[in-house]
Amino acid sequence: MNLKDVKNLARERMKGYCRVCKECNGVACAGEVPGMGGCGSGESFKRNYESLRNIKLVLKTIHDAKDPDTSVEIFKTKIDLPLITAPVTGSSINMGGYLTEQEYSDAAVMGSIKAGTIAMTGDSANPDFYIAGLNSIKKANGKGIAIIKPRENSKIIENIKKAEESGALAVGIDIDGAGLITMALNGQPVGPKTLEELKELTSSTNLPFIIKGIMCVEDAVLAVEAGASAIVVSNHGGRVLNNCLAPSDVLEDIAKEVKGKVTILADGNVREGADILKYIALGADAVLCARPIIWGAYGGYDDGVKLIIDNFKNELKQAMILTGCKDIKSIDKNKIVNLNKGIFNI
Structure with a gap:
């Protein structure tokens, strides 16, 4: 099995849903929600791609960073690279x-563990999908994180308790799912949360609590005040609001405000190891990845997921060697040039 075979099989098995494009830029799948595309004209998905592409690495080859350490610790768990599988449901x-919900969830969770990292599992308008994720976490002896849609608090707390029973490492909500079309189509009440509602959720559990879908400094500050252990800077892959900024547009400002107060995760068009380095340089502690993991699962089940993540690890290590980074803590803004802002911070 190799990457080309996995992607070819994924393309065949996802025919009509994902083209597994050479450049995953949101153009071919624009408006395909439900599906794998960005909402509306797909501008937010496209912006995620364009913004990240316009961040360039600074090549540096006179140094002693010959065998970089790519590992990090997240939620008291050491992982081999700063990449976590993003929560995805709705196979x-x-x-x-082609895969059942349980088959996809098992492939994502077990494949991530095989590759030395962990996966988040998701939630959906179909409550069975959330349970499928928890089943996978149980099979993995708790090595997984459960993410819940922003339903009514009473429903979220019920699902938090189920996550605790599964032994999950952490739990959270993808608050950016408040506008998901798939939820609305199935009559599921979701929406934004007040600060007091968030405090109720964070205080309902002893598990680390994650708020996914932070896209401005003000919300990041409120998430810290609410008691979140981690935030995810994310616009839900451009699938909920057209014409919004990309995570890589706002991450640096958010990190300046809350770095060290909360674990900062980020997602949005992570397609190669260099993208991980870019997000870390902008201030993230680790990244989430979705679409390539889906390709891995559909093209090769858990072994396909492992292959995808192992490739990320190899690419990240190579990028660290060629930018002079001995470890993840060595990655800073001096390793990139952000053409989006016109700042040349060499």
């Missing part, structure tokens, strides 16, 4: 259904 709704 039959968004991906074509």
